[in-house]
Amino acid sequence: MESLVVLITYPLFPYLEQELLRRGCHLLRLYHSPQTNHLAFLRANASSIRAVVCDTHVGADAAMIEALPALEIVSTFSVGVDKVDLVKCKERGVRVTNTPDVLTDDVADLAIGLAIAVLRKLPAADRFVRSGASKKKGGYPLATKFSGKRVGILGLGRIGLAIAQRAEAFNCPVSYHSRSKKPHPNYKYYSSPLDLASNCDVLVVSCSLTDETRLIINREVIDALGPQGVLLNIGRGPHVDESELVSALVDGRLGGAGLDVFENEPDIPEELFQLDNVVMTPHVGSDTVETSMAMADLVIANLEAHAMGRPLLTPVV
Amino acid sequence: MEKRICDVTNKEPQDKPEVLLLQPLSIYFEPILSQKYDLLKPWESPLPLNVFLPNHAQFVQAIISSGPNCLPIENSLLHLLPNLGIITAMTVGIDHIDLEACREKGVAVTNAGSTYSPDAADFAVGLLVDVLRQISMGDRFVRKGLWPVNGDGLLGAQVSGKRVGIVGLGSIGSHVAKRLTAFGCPISYFSRAPKPNYPSYKYFPNVLDLAHESDVLILSCALTAETQNIINRDVMIALGKDGIIINVGRGALIDEPELVRCLKEGVIGGAGLDVFVNEPEVPEELTYMENVVLSDHRAVTTPESFKGVLELAIANLDAFFSGKPLLSPVSC
Numbered sequence: 027m028e029s030l031v032v033l034i035t036y037p038l039f040p041y042l043e044q045e046l047l048r049r050g051c052h053l054l055r056l057y058h059s060p061q062t063n064h065l066a067f068l069r070a071n072a073s074s075i076r077a078v079v080c081d082t083h084v085g086a087d088a089a090m091i092e093a094l095p096a097l098e099i100v101s102t103f104s105v106g107v108d109k110v111d112l113v114k115c116k117e118r119g120v121r122v123t124n125t126p127d128v129l130t131d132d133v134a135d136l137a138i139g140l141a142i143a144v145l146r147k148l149p150a151a152d153r154f155v156r157s158g159a160s161k162k163k164g165g166y167p168l169a170t171k172f173s174g175k176r177v178g179i180l181g182l183g184r185i186g187l188a189i190a191q192r193a194e195a196f197n198c199p200v201s202y203h204s205r206s207k208k209p210h211p212n213y214k215y216y217s218s219p220l221d222l223a224s225n226c227d228v229l230v231v232s233c234s235l236t237d238e239t240r241l242i243i244n245r246e247v248i249d250a251l252g253p254q255g256v257l258l259n260i261g262r263g264p265h266v267d268e269s270e271l272v273s274a275l276v277d278g279r280l281g282g283a284g285l286d287v288f289e290n291e292p293d294i295p296e297e298l299f300q301l302d303n304v305v306m307t308p309h310v311g312s313d314t315v316e317t318s319m320a321m322a323d324l325v326i327a328n329l330e331a332h333a334m335g336r337p338l339l340t341p342v343v
Numbered sequence: 344m345e346k347r348i349c350d351v352t353n354k355e356p357q358d359k360p361e362v363l364l365l366q367p368l369s370i371y372f373e374p375i376l377s378q379k380y381d382l383l384k385p386w387e388s389p390l391p392l393n394v395f396l397p398n399h400a401q402f403v404q405a406i407i408s409s410g411p412n413c414l415p416i417e418n419s420l421l422h423l424l425p426n427l428g429i430i431t432a433m434t435v436g437i438d439h440i441d442l443e444a445c446r447e448k449g450v451a452v453t454n455a456g457s458t459y460s461p462d463a464a465d466f467a468v469g470l471l472v473d474v475l476r477q478i479s480m481g482d483r484f485v486r487k488g489l490w491p492v493n494g495d496g497l498l499g500a501q502v503s504g505k506r507v508g509i510v511g512l513g514s515i516g517s518h519v520a521k522r523l524t525a526f527g528c529p530i531s532y533f534s535r536a537p538k539p540n541y542p543s544y545k546y547f548p549n550v551l552d553l554a555h556e557s558d559v560l561i562l563s564c565a566l567t568a569e570t571q572n573i574i575n576r577d578v579m580i581a582l583g584k585d586g587i588i589i590n591v592g593r594g595a596l597i598d599e600p601e602l603v604r605c606l607k608e609g610v611i612g613g614a615g616l617d618v619f620v621n622e623p624e625v626p627e628e629l630t631y632m633e634n635v636v637l638s639d640h641r642a643v644t645t646p647e648s649f650k651g652v653l654e655l656a657i658a659n660l661d662a663f664f665s666g667k668p669l670l671s672p673v674s675c
Contacts, residue, residue: 131503135526139472148469149479151638156630160639161623171647173461195525196465292490299486307481308490308497316501
């Protein structure tokens with residue numbers, strides 16, 4: 027990888043940057059330029075950039091790929107590839123790799139953690155105690171039990187399956203909707219997101235973001251989930267019609283929500299801040315030290331394999 | 344003193360049995376219990392308890408004890424109730440009841456049995472994921488509007504695969520173990536004796552050894568003279584600087600001032616605490632820490648658990664009043 031010129035689109039996990047430098051890569055940092063200057067920056071370095079390392083904040087879109095004729099490979103520090111223009115990459119013969127599997131457990135852990143946090147009102151209790159209110163007011167409004175609730179999973183891929191396995195340990199009956207039925211007799215299949223939402227208490231979004239799944243959680247689905255239902259989103263913000271979600275929560279038409287992703291991160295609709303039946307985390311699905319290192323190692327291994335002419339470990343294109 | 348036989352010849356068959364309360368019931372229990380039983384409420388009388396009871400409760404056979412901060416039931420109280428035959432606790436913890444005195448007087452004690460276990464276990468797991476993955480912290484961060492300002496930066500610790508040490512592998516502890524096994528966490532435990540029903544969990548004969556081999560300690564044992572302060576400085580040092588303590592048992596299982604010190608000094612990594620020594624007081628220093636999650640003794644406060652414990656309490660009392668075996672007696 028000696029002297030491989032790599033474009034970094036967004037500040038990286040420090041270990042990843044260190045490892046790239048240690049291996050002799052020459053790093054160009056797109057984020058050191060203001061957004062309006064990005065295209066100029068790319069063009070100025072067009073002849074040397076052979077690799078792009080990107081993430082969920084700033085990906086590799088068509089404009090970027092077109093501006094980099096020497097580009098050979100895009101490695102995203104994520105499992106989701108919705109921020110990479112795969113069609114353009116295919117067209118240009120640019121390889122694409124992601125970081126599947128190493129983050130599956132973390133995202134599934136967070137999904138269950140969010141479910142309990144919402145249903146049992148855990149952050150609300152923590153706020154209540156820290157404010158001193160628990161000393162005076164006595165009991166805070168009741169939460170509701172998580173164990174035994176019907177869990178519906180939208181997208182039974184790696185992450186969805188890991189969530190299902192955990193939910194089973196809480197005696198939660200598991201159902202799902204996927205593009206196709208999976209060989210899991212324990213889990214009940216529904217042929218549409220609407221049917222799934224009508225038949226579960228906790229709906230988890232864990233599919234990839236594509237043109238088909240954009241706004242898959244719309245008003246109809248939210249209403250079907252209902253005033254006792256809880257939506258958990260550990261997928262992508264654009265999976266959900268966010269303004270419909272907010273009004274359903276404010277109106278009480280939806281029972282609660284646990285959200286790790288939002289339509290326009292890091293901006294979040296402020297109405298949500300008033301609600302105790304909502305738990306929000308700043309896109310931390312795979313943000314643990316252990317997993318960040320494993321993801322970094324995978325990015326490096328893919329780039330190294332490419333530089334050495336060996337098969338890529340986790341290619342998408 | 345010999346127990347007097349209760350004279351019931353003056354009572355009509357449809358009269359509700361008398362049941363003594365020591366403190367007001369929650370709104371989730373009162374309506375149904377007052378339909379079934381004639382509830383005696385000493386606090387409504389201007390008389391002190393030790394005058395009220397001999398005058399108004401001398402034939403009482405049953406007490407319902409409810410929390411979350413239950414009034415203690417000691418010898419001095421039992422002396423005033425010569426016909427007492429059963430204490431039905433709406434809690435699972437019964438450290439506030441002098442079990443020895445009850446045994447001597449032939450008073451049966453029932454508790455919540457395993458009705459609370461799923462909720463308590465869910466809460467323990469919820470606290471653990473919250474502490475390690477910084478869920479409450481993230482929520483706080485977002486609500487303060489800090490995400491656009493500070494950017495990312497929260498980096499948590501993985502839950503899956505952490506070595507979990509359970510202190511007290513009873514009903515709650517075994518429910519916790521089942522859940523965390525699905526997270527890929529190897530389970531070890533300390534209990535009064537090894538549990539042959541759980542061969543895949545590793546037994547340790549003392550908490551110190553358990554702490555040495557664990558990343559997380561989850562406290563789900565009863566509070567007794569033996570378990571008071573079972574989590575002391577030595578145990579916390581053994582658990583280590585990344586170690587997490589989750590307490591859904593009783594506050595007094597932990598040496599609380601020492602816990603605060605160990606958190607401040609970085610002797611352990613963090614804690615999720617639902618119970619404290621002197622509720623509703625919570626050590627103020629904890630309320631400024633980012634690596635703790637705090638709750639107000641609500642590990643089992645769900646409508647589902649309340650319904651379950653109410654049904655069980657009524658079943659126990661009905662069994663008692665009709666001379667049938669009790670459903671969830673506590674062995675003294």
